[in-house]
Amino acid sequence: MGAIGQNEILFLAQGLKWTLLLSIIGFVGGGVFGLGIALARTSERSALRKTAAGYISVFQGTPLLMQLFVVYYGIALLGVSIEAWMAVAIAFTLHASAFLGEIWRGGIQAIPKGQTEAANALGLHYLSRMKDVVLPQAFKVSLPATIGFLVQLIKGTSLAAIVGFIELARAGQIVSNQTYRPLLIFGIVGAIYFTICWPLSLYGARLENRMAKAAR
Amino acid sequence: MNYVLDFSVVFEKMPDLLMAALATIGLALTGMSLALVIGVIGVAARTSSIRPLRTAVIAFVEVVRNTPFLVQIFFIFFALPMMGIRLNPTITAIIALGLNGGAYAIEIIRGGVDNIQKGQVEAGLALGLHKTQVFRLIVLKPALRAIYPSLTSQFIMLTLTTSVCTSIAAYELTSVAQIIESDTFRSFEVYFAITLMYLVISWMMMGLFALISRHFFSYPVR
Numbered sequence: 001m002g003a004i005g006q007n008e009i010l011f012l013a014q015g016l017k018w019t020l021l022l023s024i025i026g027f028v029g030g031g032v033f034g035l036g037i038a039l040a041r042t043s044e045r046s047a048l049r050k051t052a053a054g055y056i057s058v059f060q061g062t063p064l065l066m067q068l069f070v071v072y073y074g075i076a077l078l079g080v081s082i083e084a085w086m087a088v089a090i091a092f093t094l095h096a097s098a099f100l101g102e103i104w105r106g107g108i109q110a111i112p113k114g115q116t117e118a119a120n121a122l123g124l125h126y127l128s129r130m131k132d133v134v135l136p137q138a139f140k141v142s143l144p145a146t147i148g149f150l151v152q153l154i155k156g157t158s159l160a161a162i163v164g165f166i167e168l169a170r171a172g173q174i175v176s177n178q179t180y181r182p183l184l185i186f187g188i189v190g191a192i193y194f195t196i197c198w199p200l201s202l203y204g205a206r207l208e209n210r211m212a213k214a215a216r
Numbered sequence: 217m218n219y220v221l222d223f224s225v226v227f228e229k230m231p232d233l234l235m236a237a238l239a240t241i242g243l244a245l246t247g248m249s250l251a252l253v254i255g256v257i258g259v260a261a262r263t264s265s266i267r268p269l270r271t272a273v274i275a276f277v278e279v280v281r282n283t284p285f286l287v288q289i290f291f292i293f294f295a296l297p298m299m300g301i302r303l304n305p306t307i308t309a310i311i312a313l314g315l316n317g318g319a320y321a322i323e324i325i326r327g328g329v330d331n332i333q334k335g336q337v338e339a340g341l342a343l344g345l346h347k348t349q350v351f352r353l354i355v356l357k358p359a360l361r362a363i364y365p366s367l368t369s370q371f372i373m374l375t376l377t378t379s380v381c382t383s384i385a386a387y388e389l390t391s392v393a394q395i396i397e398s399d400t401f402r403s404f405e406v407y408f409a410i411t412l413m414y415l416v417i418s419w420m421m422m423g424l425f426a427l428i429s430r431h432f433f434s435y436p437v438r
Contacts, residue, residue, distance in 0.1 A: 058415065061372075061376075061414070061415045061418040061419060061422075062376065062411050062414045062415050062418070063376040063377070063378075063379035063380075063390070063411075063414055064376070065379045065380060065382075065390065066379060066390070066407060066410065066411040066414055067411075069403070069407040069411075070404070070407050070408055070411055073403040073404040073407060074404055074408075076404075077219055077221075077404050079219075151281075151282065155282075155283065155284040155285070156284070158284035158285075158286040158287060159284075159286060159380065161286060161383075162286070162380070162382065162383055169284060169286050169287055169290075172287070172290075173290070176290075176294075182290065182291075182294035183291065183294055183295055183298065186287055186290050186291045186294065187291070189287055190279075190283045190287045190288070190291065193282065193283045193284055193287060194279060194282045194283050197282035197283070198278060198282045201278075201281065201282055
């Protein structure tokens with residue numbers, strides 16, 4: 001058994017940095033594209049609606065791990081040479097955009113029709129109707145589910161380890177192989193994920209409770 | 217670029233892939249059953265009068281739901297042999313899937329049980345129904361109906377999560393695909409093909425769940 005020294009801790013910290021970066025890129029990128037997906041999914045044009053629905057159902061019906069593999073090797077096939085972290089980040093962005101798009105579609109559809117009709121009657125065009133009337137309320141309604149998905153995404157970045165990308169879980173695997181102390185290392189790695197995810201989960205649950213009480 | 221897509225390897229290995237897909241379905245179904253058992257026992261423990269038991273269940277649920285499945289399966293994979301238990305990777309995968317799915321099932325089932333109103337039970341008894349009839353018709357069936365959508369979508373997630381079991385080399389679709397990939401270097405073709413297979417598997421499961429729902433739960437509520 002090897003000792004857990006400064007080097008091992010530093011290596012895990014490096015991995016943690018990538019876990020956080022991947023989560024942030026995936027969430028922000030997924031948020032931008034996800035907004036587009038949600039708008040397409042609730043659009044008045046049936047072709048847009050159907051395309052968005054298809055996109056969502058493919059991403060919700062296949063394992064995240066496969067999405068990583070297909071995007072990772074698919075980009076390589078296109079002949080563009082980009083770094084591994086970028087390929088993985090693109091995969092997480094696409095994944096997050098489908099899930100956030102579906103969550104926000106629910107939020108948009110939960111806003112009473114009267115709001116849209118009132119905005120129309122006031123002569124607001126689509127952009128300002130969405131930006132100023134519908135979306136602010138929709139985001140508020142979907143906040144607990146959005147936070148829930150963020151937790152899913154942070155945990156999901158661990159799958160980049162299977163593609164060979166060194167983030168927290170892969171760093172843990174490597175350190176565990178070097179020190180022969182899998183239980184301790186995976187215990188530490190699990191505790192790090194828990195420290196990041198648990199406060200988010202608690203916050204999401206609190207918001208949800210507060211909304212449920214307000215709705216009663 | 218001059219890479220030519222060649223899916224012939226996928227067709228050559230189709231028998232292997234189909235067998236592996238069946239293994240994935242089997243893994244998912246056994247994982248779901250174990251998750252359901254853990255869910256029911258967990259809810260019983262979660263609502264018991266013994267405080268340490270309640271706390272233990274809450275801790276289990278929170279830890280499982282806030283750590284990645286990959287880390288959980290590695291932990292179990294290494295923890296079991298240290299306790300002197302030697303199991304093959306596929307059994308280990310079933311245990312990991314069952315524990316993971318079980319934690320989510322506990323939360324979902326608890327929500328369903330919490331929602332049953334006491335007045336309904338009393339009304340049933342007042343109408344002269346037997347205690348077992350009250351439990352079966354007034355407690356169990358509506359509770360199952362209420363949690364059915366979230367429980368089944370959690371089961372679909374569990375089915376997709378089986379792919380992560382490749383990390384401990386359990387026998388399922390992704391691990392077989394990885395072996396084929398390392399033999400043939402047709403990475404994109406192989407992964408693209410099995411992605412479609414996963415899509416078909418999850419659509420089949422959704423169809424099955426919808427059928428079950430239509431058979432058991434299609435009755436007017438109000």
